[in-house]
């Protein structure tokens with residue numbers, strides 16, 4: 208459908224990290240986590256961040272969400288400095304952060320009903336129906352979270368994040384708690400939703416395969432104190448399917464990124480950053 212063009216986004220920076228530094232202090236020690244991180248996500252682009260464990264990936268996402276602020280440098284959303292959480296930036300975390308007392312449909316509608324959302328009430332039902340369909344939740348609209356599998360709950364969380372039409376979606380290991388088979392299925396659902404919606408997405412993941420499958424570009428962080436050590440343009444046409452994972456380009460890219468990550472992780476163990 209895309210004729211091999213992996214990057215079909217519109218251009219223009221939706222999110223940018225400029226010289227971002229961050230340390231955490233505690234028990235008389237200072238932990239330098241981010242040491243001048245620079246990259247941007249363009250509008251409509253899907254970018255994943257991978258890196259050694261503890262290098263500061265979640266810290267970056269928390270800054271984009273407005274939950275943390277940098278010690279130095281700037282985090283920009285739509286060209287403006289991020290000053291705190293905003294409905295313009297939807298967040299999906301690893302834990303099933305959906306409300307147990309609301310049905311699937313009401314969870315998905317949650318952000319639409321907040322005062323900050325300008326989408327008219329008359330459109331809410333159609334929006335909920337669209338995400339129920341895109342996330343494969345048909346028939347479960349009236350179910351409560353306790354009646355759903357872990358994968359389904361996370362699909363509700365993703366639908367809820369997309370529904371109020373935020374400028375940017377921030378996802379922190381959304382599939383980490385799921386088994387491998389469910390995880391692949393979820394990646395395919397998210398990819399289909401993303402092709403339909405073309406949002407700007409920043410995804411943090413431990414899985415190189417997940418990053419390649421979903422993204423236009425993959426940002427690799429170095430060991431802590433972290434910088435960007437490599438940015439890879441995936442360049443594999445969309446839509447991607449289960450077969451895409453078996454193509455030589457995909458396998459070669461996975462091998463390359465796993466090698467970079469392995470060398471960064473060994474730097475972390477040695478206590479040095481490349």
Ligand SMILES: Nc1ncnc2c1ncn2[C@@H]1O[C@H](COP(=O)(O)OP(=O)(O)OP(=O)(O)O)[C@@H](O)[C@H]1O
Pocket residue numbers: 231232233238240258259260261262263264265266267
């Ligand atoms: N609020 C905080 N206070 C103190 N230390 C923190 C805080 N947040 C994060 N850290 C520390 O900063 C480092 C980076 O954490 P972060 O969660 O951002 O890394 P990560 O790359 O997402 O990790 P992982 O891959 O294990 O999920 C870790 O050593 C963590 O313990």
